[in-house]
Amino acid sequence: MRVVNTKGKKFRVPDATILRLPLYLDKLILLQQAGVKEVSSRQLATSLDIKASQLRHDFHYFGGFSKPGRPYQVDKLVPALEEIIGVDVPVPMIIVGAGHLGQGLANYRNFERLGFPLRGIFDVDPKLVGLEIRGVPIRPLSEMTAFVKEHGIKVGVLTVPVNVAQDVANQMVAAGVVGVWNFTPTDIRTPPQVIVRNERLAVGLMCLSFKTKRIGQTEELKGD
Amino acid sequence: MRVVNTKGKKFRVPDATILRLPLYLDKLILLQQAGVKEVSSRQLATSLDIKASQLRHDFHYFGGFSKPGRPYQVDKLVPALEEIIGVDVPVPMIIVGAGHLGQGLANYRNFERLGFPLRGIFDVDPKLVGLEIRGVPIRPLSEMTAFVKEHGIKVGVLTVPVNVAQDVANQMVAAGVVGVWNFTPTDIRTPPQVIVRNERLAVGLMCLSFKTKRIGQTEELKGD
DNA sequence: TTAGTCCTGTCAAAGACCTAACATGATCGG
DNA sequence: CCGATCATGTTAGGTCTTTGACAGGACTAA
Numbered sequence: 160m161r162v163v164n165t166k167g168k169k170f171r172v173p174d175a176t177i178l179r180l181p182l183y184l185d186k187l188i189l190l191q192q193a194g195v196k197e198v199s200s201r202q203l204a205t206s207l208d209i210k211a212s213q214l215r216h217d218f219h220y221f222g223g224f225s226k227p228g229r230p231y232q233v234d235k236l237v238p239a240l241e242e243i244i245g246v247d248v249p250v251p252m253i254i255v256g257a258g259h260l261g262q263g264l265a266n267y268r269n270f271e272r273l274g275f276p277l278r279g280i281f282d283v284d285p286k287l288v289g290l291e292i293r294g295v296p297i298r299p300l301s302e303m304t305a306f307v308k309e310h311g312i313k314v315g316v317l318t319v320p321v322n323v324a325q326d327v328a329n330q331m332v333a334a335g336v337v338g339v340w341n342f343t344p345t346d347i348r349t350p351p352q353v354i355v356r357n358e359r360l361a362v363g364l365m366c367l368s369f370k371t372k373r374i375g376q377t378e379e380l381k382g383d
Numbered sequence: 384m385r386v387v388n389t390k391g392k393k394f395r396v397p398d399a400t401i402l403r404l405p406l407y408l409d410k411l412i413l414l415q416q417a418g419v420k421e422v423s424s425r426q427l428a429t430s431l432d433i434k435a436s437q438l439r440h441d442f443h444y445f446g447g448f449s450k451p452g453r454p455y456q457v458d459k460l461v462p463a464l465e466e467i468i469g470v471d472v473p474v475p476m477i478i479v480g481a482g483h484l485g486q487g488l489a490n491y492r493n494f495e496r497l498g499f500p501l502r503g504i505f506d507v508d509p510k511l512v513g514l515e516i517r518g519v520p521i522r523p524l525s526e527m528t529a530f531v532k533e534h535g536i537k538v539g540v541l542t543v544p545v546n547v548a549q550d551v552a553n554q555m556v557a558a559g560v561v562g563v564w565n566f567t568p569t570d571i572r573t574p575p576q577v578i579v580r581n582e583r584l585a586v587g588l589m590c591l592s593f594k595t596k597r598i599g600q601t602e603e604l605k606g607d
Numbered sequence: 608t609t610a611g612t613c614c615t616g617t618c619a620a621a622g623a624c625c626t627a628a629c630a631t632g633a634t635c636g637g
Numbered sequence: 638c639c640g641a642t643c644a645t646g647t648t649a650g651g652t653c654t655t656t657g658a659c660a661g662g663a664c665t666a667a
Contacts, residue, residue: 175624181589185568199644206570212626219646227645228633244589245596263487264584269568273588313595338595340587344409344493346430356591358584360488363564364497365405365468367580371537371562372469399654423614436656443616451615452663614663622655633644 176217182207183214184240191233199230246274250338251312255327256319257282257290257297260342264316265292278310279303300327307334314338321345400441406431407438408464415457423454470498474562475536479551480543481506481514481521484566488540489516502534503527524551531558538562545569 186207190198200218204211218224224239225231241247252275254261261280270277280297282288290297298306306312315331317324317339324343331339338354341347344361410431414422424442428435442448448463449455465471476499478485485504494501504521506512514521522530530536539555541548541563548567555563562578565571568585 173624177593178586178590180593181586182583184589185583185585186570189569201644208570210626212628213624215645216625216647223646225645226633227631228643230644243593245592246589248596250592250595259487259490263483266483267584269585270588273585274592275588314591338591340591345413346410346432354591354594356587358587359406359409360491360582361409361493361497362402362405363580363582364494364499365408365470366402367538367562367564367578368469368474368498369401369404369467370578371474372472397654425614434656436658437654439615440617440655447616449615450663451661452613454614609667610665611667612663612665615661617660618658620655620657622653624651624653626649626651628648628650630647631645633642635640635642637639 172220176220179209179217180240180244183217184237184244184246187233187237187240191237195233197230197232198236203231241274249274249276250314251276251278251310252314252316253277253279253281253303253307253312254316254318255281255300255303255331256317257284257287257292258318258320261316261318262292264318264342265295268293275314278312279306281306304330304334307331307336312336314340316340316342317347318342396444400444403433403441404464404468407441408461408468408470411457411461411464415461419457421454421456422460427455465498473498473500474538475500475502475534476538476540477501477503477505477527477531477536478540478542479505479524479527479555480541481508481511481516482542482544485540485542486516488542488566489519492517499538502536503530505530528554528558531555531560536560538564540564540566541571542566 183203186203187198200211200214204214207214221239221243224236238247252270254265254277257265257280261282265277265280277293277295280292280295281300281303282297283300285299287297288299307315312334313336315328315336315338317328317331319327321343324341324345325347328339328341328347328349332349332353336353339347339349339356341355341357342360344359346357347355349355407427410427411422424435424438428438431438445463445467448460462471476494478489478501481489481504485506489501489504501517501519504516504519505524505527506521507524509523511521512523531539536558537560539560539562541552541555543551545567548565548569549571552563552565552571552573556573556577560577562580563571563573565579565581566584568583570581571579573579
């Protein structure tokens with residue numbers, strides 16, 4: 160991933176940095192809501208459990224957001240990061256699969272705040288079709304393709320059963336979606352220009368498992 | 384993180400490897416269910432979009448799971464990884480916060496399969512208390528501490544509102560929980576021996592945002 | 608038996624990433 | 638005005654991670 164920073168220089172931004180930008184923004188929004196005006200790299204880094212030099216290094220790829228001697232101003236940093244991450248331009252989104260997880264996500268209020276207004280929910284189950292979640296009606300899956308085209312939907316959230324995941328994803332892509340947020344426990348194949356983000360709940364659980372099971376062994380295995 | 388491999392040697396296992404183990408297991412279980420008996424490092428790696436040498440290198444930390452010339456046997460590899468990850472020993476779990484996300488997670492059937500049987504659900508809302516999800520009743524939050532102690536609960540899933548997250552986490556830890564699966568959009572502080580896994584949905588969304596917004600710019604910024 | 612093919616375990620080199628250190632600039636109090 | 642303090646931007650060096658290459662075992666077919 161490459162960007163041109165504020166000083167006209169081209170940088171290759173490491174993936175690791177990109178993955179941290181949302182963490183910075185997340186924390187900064189909390190600070191902003193708490194009325195904090197200024198924050199130093201040390202304060203911000205400490206609260207995220209990383210090194211201050213790493214944070215400054217990350218910001219450096221974008222030309223820096225302050226000048227030597229002055230801490231970062233929260234009210235300037237937030238919109239700057241929002242623009243870099245792309246949160247400032249709305250990306251209309253749909254949820255496909257109105258099961259428990261799909262409905263839970265549909266109730267998540269932060270989507271709008273993060274630039275992803277929810278425009279539609281789709282499911283095959285006739286018992287679900289017609290219900291409304293936060294004002295958004297559940298529509299039959301058969302209408303999805305036309306809806307995506309008509310409303311210029313860019314991102315689809317995939318919360319369908321595993322066995323139809325690839326099929327539904329294919330329909331989304333054919334209809335014009337450029338990003339898929341995949342909550343199903345399987346890999347889906349897409350053309351290279353379509354971005355897939357896998358949200359593998361099982362993986363999170365297993366990581367937790369690996370670590371908790373090793374509590375109590377740590378005395379004999381120093382230095383993890 | 385350190386382990387002793389099958390040849391008695393001590394290795395420090397990199398974090399990057401640990402994060403991949405669940406992906407391997409996840410895929411292998413799918414293969415096993417499909418009746419596949421043997422799989423080579425190339426096949427497995429290709430399906431996960433990584434290099435075969437990396438997969439073999441990862442397995443090498445644990446002494447390897449086959450011998451030169453023979454592909455991996457799915458039925459041997461699955462239990463071996465399950466043991467390493469810790470999925471083979473059940474870890475009783477509770478969900479605290481029976482809102483939409485909490486209920487969605489409570490309906491997730493894979494928890495048992497992954498070694499995390501759901502033993503209880505807790506909430507402060509009297510309208511929710513008494514409801515059952517997949518046979519597990521929702522109990523008042525005030526009973527949580529006693530329940531954790533009595534049933535030897537090891538892991539708590541945190542799906543409460545942000546403003547009470549730290550407070551509820553403190554109660555969990557005081558009651559004896561050793562792992563917290565945090566779905567709230569905030570950091571929580573715990574003693575060092577308690578493992579916290581943050582499942583930050585907003586971060587996943589923002590990563591997707593960063594990438595999808597840059598589609599169309601890729602022609603002028605070659606080589607991402 | 609033997610050549611050919613497929614495969615893993617192993618290691619060293621290359622690459623990506625993180626961190627400490629420092630030059631420099633801003634601010635404050637006296 | 639000046640020193641002390643705090644802060645960022647920047648870079649070089651160290652550390653962690655990935656990759657390619659290869660030795661050697663196992664199987665197959667002729």
